[in-house]
Amino acid sequence: MSIQLNLSPLSSYIPHQHPLIISGPCSVETEAQVHAAAAGLAALGKASVLRGGIWKPRTRPNAFEGIGNVGLKWLVDAAKQHNFLSATEVANAAHVEAALKAGVDILWIGARTTVNPFSVQEIADAVKGQDVPVWVKNPLNPDLQLWIGALERIAQAGITKIAAIHRGFAPNGPSQYRNPPKWDLAIELKRQIPNLEMICDPSHISGNRELLLPVAQKALDLEMSGLMLETHCTPDEAWSDAKQQITPEKFGELLDKLVIRKVEVDAKSLSELEEIRKQIDLVDEDIIEKIASRMKLVEQIAEYKAQHNITILQMDRWKHVIDRWNAEGARFGLAEDFISNVLQAVHKESIRKQTGRMNKREE
Numbered sequence: 001m002s003i004q005l006n007l008s009p010l011s012s013y014i015p016h017q018h019p020l021i022i023s024g025p026c027s028v029e030t031e032a033q034v035h036a037a038a039a040g041l042a043a044l045g046k047a048s049v050l051r052g053g054i055w056k057p058r059t060r061p062n063a064f065e066g067i068g069n070v071g072l073k074w075l076v077d078a079a080k081q082h083n084f085l086s087a088t089e090v091a092n093a094a095h096v097e098a099a100l101k102a103g104v105d106i107l108w109i110g111a112r113t114t115v116n117p118f119s120v121q122e123i124a125d126a127v128k129g130q131d132v133p134v135w136v137k138n139p140l141n142p143d144l145q146l147w148i149g150a151l152e153r154i155a156q157a158g159i160t161k162i163a164a165i166h167r168g169f170a171p172n173g174p175s176q177y178r179n180p181p182k183w184d185l186a187i188e189l190k191r192q193i194p195n196l197e198m199i200c201d202p203s204h205i206s207g208n209r210e211l212l213l214p215v216a217q218k219a220l221d222l223e224m225s226g227l228m229l230e231t232h233c234t235p236d237e238a239w240s241d242a243k244q245q246i247t248p249e250k251f252g253e254l255l256d257k258l259v260i261r262k263v264e265v266d267a268k269s270l271s272e273l274e275e276i277r278k279q280i281d282l283v284d285e286d287i288i289e290k291i292a293s294r295m296k297l298v299e300q301i302a303e304y305k306a307q308h309n310i311t312i313l314q315m316d317r318w319k320h321v322i323d324r325w326n327a328e329g330a331r332f333g334l335a336e337d338f339i340s341n342v343l344q345a346v347h348k349e350s351i352r353k354q355t356g357r358m359n360k361r362e363e
Contacts, residue, residue, distance in 0.1 A: 003148065003193045008160045010197050010225055013133060014085060016048040018260065020199065020226030022087060023251060024051040026241040027064065028071035035078045036233045040248030042082035046255050049106060050075065050084035051228060055095055056240055057112045064239045072102035079105070087135075092119060096126035108135040109150065111167055111204075115139040120150045124157040133161035135199065138189075142169045142182050147189060151196070164189060164198045165228065166219070168205035174293060178207020178244070181215065183222060183282040191275050199226040203244040209235075212246065213254055220258060222278065229254070291346065298350045302357035312354045318347070 010020055023041055028034045034052055041047045052075045056066040072088070079086035087106035090096050091113045099107055107127070113119045114137055127134055134154045139146045147164070154162055166186040168179025190198060200219030202212045216227050232238045235245035246254070305312060322343065329339035 002191070003152075005151065005155045005162070005193055005196065006160050007155070007162050007193075007195050007197075010163060013161050014048055016226075019220060019224070020049070021047040021255070022049040022051050022199065022226060022228040023047045023231045023248075024049075024075075024087075025232045025238065026053055026203070026230045026245055027056055027239055028052040028054055028067050028075050029239050030067075031074040033233070034071070034074050035081070037231055037248065038078035038082045038084065040233060041231060041251070042084070044248060044252040044255075046252065048085065049087050050079040050082070051087045051230075053240070054088050054099070055091060057091060057110065069098050069102075072099060072104060076103045090123060093122050093126035096123055100130065100132065106133045106135065108165060109137060109154075111137045111140045114150045115141065115143075115146060117146075117149060117153070120153050124153040124159075127154070127159055128157040130159075131161075132159070133163070134159050135163045135165050137165040137167050137201070138169065138185070140170045142185055144185055144188060144192075147185075148192065151193065162196070163225070164196055165201055166198055166205075166224070167201035177205055177211065177215075179205050181205050181218075182286075183218070184279045184286070186224075187222065187275065187279050187282065191272075197225040199228055200224045201228040203228070203230040203241070206244055208243045209246050209250075212244075213257055216254065217258055221261060294346070295349065295353055298353045299357050302354035305354070306357070312351060321347075 010016070014020060025034060025037050038050050041050065052071070054066050054068065054071045054075065056064060058065050075088060076086050085105040086103070087108060088099055088104050089110045090099055090107045091110060096107065109120060109123060113123070136147070136150045136154060151162060151164065166181070168177060168181045171177065171180050186198060190196060200216065202215035202219065205215050206212050212229065216229070219227060229251060230241065230245040231248050231251045232245040233247060235247060236242055238245050302312070325339050325343045326336055329336065
């Protein structure tokens with residue numbers, strides 16, 4: 001069942017070509033810095049919105065927590081001078097009041113705030129009666145209902161200019177991403193709220209420059225409406241998140257490499273079957289990544305067994321794995337013979353990996 005929210009399309013309040021491009025520094029550091037970033041972006045003629053963090057929620061104290069209210073004027077002035085709309089993150093009512101007073105055009109709620117309904121409601125109360133766009137990032141943890149609830153709270157405050165920002169989720173174990181995207185959750189949000197537009201934040205998903213292009217391309221292939229990418233004229237000297245920021249010049253090169261694919265039908269007309277197939281493809285990718293991670297652990301076990309002269313196959317351990325897989329499969333309603341077939345294939349590959357590693361060690 002879909003959720004009906006009264007939402008205005010991005011094109012109704014932001015003139016832009018597809019996709020909508022939002023860019024600027026992770027943090028506003030100095031007046032000169034944000035003006036330089038804006039000038040560099042303006043020269044490219046590709047971005048529509050200048051972003052900049054004013055207040056930065058940090059995990060540990062004594063890190064740079066944002067320049068504060070003084071940076072609002074710098075951000076707004078830089079945006080106006082170069083014909084951008086301005087956007088910043090807010091985490092409480094005081095932030096909302098200061099940002100609106102300074103003339104910030106667009107507010108977004110960050111992932112650390114979305115996890116707390118009390119904080120989201122405080123922001124919703126603060127924007128009530130205002131004609132301001134409010135975009136909502138996904139929560140840190142992969143909780144779709146928290147994300148939906150935050151969007152609903154803003155909508156119930158009378159805000160119609162709402163979009164979701166997909167910035168990835170806190171990792172649960174090793175990952176190539178700073179915040180694994182879990183694309184299936186983003187797609188499920190779009191399925192449940194069909195008229196909700198989504199912006200992808202490859203910078204926070206990637207955590208490093210090397211992954212920005214494939215993540216941005218994936219987002220466009222999944223028909224997301226826009227991209228938020230962090231730029232800094234001297235990214236290695238940035239006061240926050242230096243590794244994921246790029247220069248305006250590199251930003252322009254990245255955008256030029258993106259393939260903007262044609263959509264044969266309107267996004268709203270996509271069949272439910274096609275949406276489900278997309279989710280299947282994404283889950284399949286996750287499965288392959290998890291299996292690859294498992295095999296890396298198998299190689300570590302092989303090395304340990306070789307060092308300590310332990311046999312590859314240990315029946316007690318193998319029985320434990322079979323029992324555990326069968327129990328977990330039954331819990332999720334999976335047939336025992338299906339679980340057996342999958343486990344046999346995984347075990348066969350594990351044995352092959354261990355044998356190969358031990359043989360290589362003996363050579």
